[in-house]
Amino acid sequence: MTNGADAQLMHSLDRVLEESSSDQEREQFSQLLDENPELARLVIDQLQTDALLKWSFSPSLPNVTVGSHEADEATTAACSPDSPTRVARRRSWKFAVGVAVAASLAGLLAFSWFNQTAPRTLGEVLASNNVEFGASCTAIGPDQKITAGILEITSGKLSLELSNGVTMSLRGPTQCRFDSDMLVELVRGQATADVPRWARGFTITTSDIEVVDLGTRFGVAKLGDANTDVVVFEGEVDLKSLGTADKQFARRLTQGEAARINRIGKIERIFQVHGEANDDSWSTLEPDSQDGVIAAVWDNLGATKSVSYYQVIPRGLDEDVHAYVDHPHQWNGLTSEGIPPLLLGADYVRTVNDYRYLNELSIEVEFAADATLFIIYDDRSELPDWLTSQFEDTGFDIGLDEDAWGGNPTFTVAEGPAESIDNTFSVWRRPCAAGETMTLGSMRVGREARAMYGIAATPR
Known part of the structure; x- marks a missing residue:
């Protein structure tokens, strides 16, 4: 991100903290931070500094002795809209709210930042056979844990288990993207999924179709630019093409059925x-x-x-x-x-x-x-x-x-x-x-x- 964009982000933050920002400016600030997550740490530091300054320089409330005649007069005077005490109290509450808002926002940003630096584990590798990983592979670490990201193998066979009990096998060359333990995008290659009943709804998508499990074992192959092959070994799956709104189709496949489908829903039978x-x-x-x-x-x-x-x-x-x-x-x-x-x-x-x-x-x-x-x-x-x-x-x-x-x-x-x-x-x-x-x-x-x-x- 450039220095100019840095300044734009900090200016937007200042406007938010001063309560002078419009809805559009707050949305712009959120979008800037989403597009530049590497600056989350900088924003957190700025929020912490702002909170400390507001806390340090906030005016104190006047001392009032409870139960005395002077206290009653002081209380009455303090309730006057234009009294110095009332003004000071309003300022104190404003500073206190500002500190609380800044601290809460800092905490939320910190939570987001730490989530980005420590992604949630989606599963783990069960077995590998002559597997070579591709250069774009980001979803598997040295500990053999699966996280959100790209999983690419150029050869061999990889077996893994997701945190919801779904087991998958990938045969190279295959590339897929793990969005969660319930959603996997198959970019190219071949994947087989064995889904327990409690993970019903597990979905594999390609550029052509969406394959939604209904409690089953099924395979998906994306072997070219034009078609996707789906084979059902047990149970059922629902298919939905990803074509234009007026050229979509939905179909259910059951055990023993296989189909080759393109983006607009044209279906061919796979004989063998x-x-x-x-x-x-x-x-x-x-x-x-x-x-x-x-x-x-x-x-x-x-x-x-x-x-x-x-x-x-x-x-x-x-x-x-x-x-x-x-x-x-x-x-x-x-x-x-x-x-x-x-x-x-x-x-x-x-x-x-x-x-x-x-x-x-x-x-x-x-x-x-x-x-x-x-x-x-x-x-x-x-x-x-x-x-x-x-x-x-x-x-x-x-x-x-x-x-x-x-x-x-x-x-x-x-x-x-x-x-x-x-x-x-x-x-x-x-x-x-x-x-x-x-x-x-x-x-x-x-x-x-x-x-x-x-x-x-x-x-x-």
């Missing part, structure tokens, strides 16, 4: 979310190098009918893994020997269980390498022609352990093979070549009890 076995990592981008034999999965439903996604997990099929993106059910072996060896460690697709009643459904699976494709089919449902004509029954079976959901709120899952098996699925297979796209159909007409089929593949 890449995942990793035994990890919470995810990506909506095509991988740099093919990891696994399944190259892509999509279907014939557009964004107007569905925004559910398929999640491909390379080498991920194992005991207790989630079978679907929209329901918490798990795959398990039917016996203590566990999942059949031909499926163990296979690439698998978490499908959409709610698609089990879509008669017009057509799913496409593209292969990056020669593979054996497996379909895991519910024994309660009649076998469709597309399955029996193109696949052979391996003779192996696998179990589905259902967790609580809308249709069966009392269900629970257990850990390990042969525990809490609710339904049995037969395993079918066929060979596929690299570059081939295989078309899978629906589960036929009907509303009987059933669960959506599973998809898995192994290299040949």
Whole structure:
């Protein structure tokens, strides 16, 4: 700040202390101090000096003996509007009020100044993996505490916990700004948030949208200038675009749904979310190098009918893994020997269980390498022609352990093979070549009890 601006700030302060300032001048003083917080210390010193001077030079009240005739006369005289005593008393009160105002203002400014020099802790780092911090990073200190400011990582993965219990993971390169433990702006990159119920309302914003948590686990990716990707792994979120007032939209996404949204609310469906076995990592981008034999999965439903996604997990099929993106059910072996060896460690697709009643459904699976494709089919449902004509029954079976959901709120899952098996699925297979796209159909007409089929593949 220049010397001229210093003088302007001090002049405004003098006017405030003399009670001669207008509302506009007081507002200007406040604005000057807001724009130049580094001068808070100077203002505090000036206020303290002013208060001391007023206290030192304030006139004393006259001595009056209580209970005497002279005292009554003195009191009467003092009550006269023009009496020297009354004037002195008014001056004394004026000085006392001035001292109190100056001291209070100094205290408030000091509180503000100390808040700026000692920012509130918003959270702390839980773990880091090959993390390199960017040059603009201001939100994390040597003590691994998170404060308001910019958090930038150029590579690696950073996990942190906010003071309200929200846990977040950031994968580099990512830059975000922490405004509070309830509001984070994702400038670029990718963030995943796991929000407890008591932190409902936690919000991640980008330049396109506002994502408000409703008690959930969700991911947000800002990967370019045009769009924002949102993926819901559990629970629900509310979306609101940040476009112009006449081009805003609001939409709710639930578990198993993902959307790519621009600033004016145009929404695209994200068909495939890449995942990793035994990890919470995810990506909506095509991988740099093919990891696994399944190259892509999509279907014939557009964004107007569905925004559910398929999640491909390379080498991920194992005991207790989630079978679907929209329901918490798990795959398990039917016996203590566990999942059949031909499926163990296979690439698998978490499908959409709610698609089990879509008669017009057509799913496409593209292969990056020669593979054996497996379909895991519910024994309660009649076998469709597309399955029996193109696949052979391996003779192996696998179990589905259902967790609580809308249709069966009392269900629970257990850990390990042969525990809490609710339904049995037969395993079918066929060979596929690299570059081939295989078309899978629906589960036929009907509303009987059933669960959506599973998809898995192994290299040949």
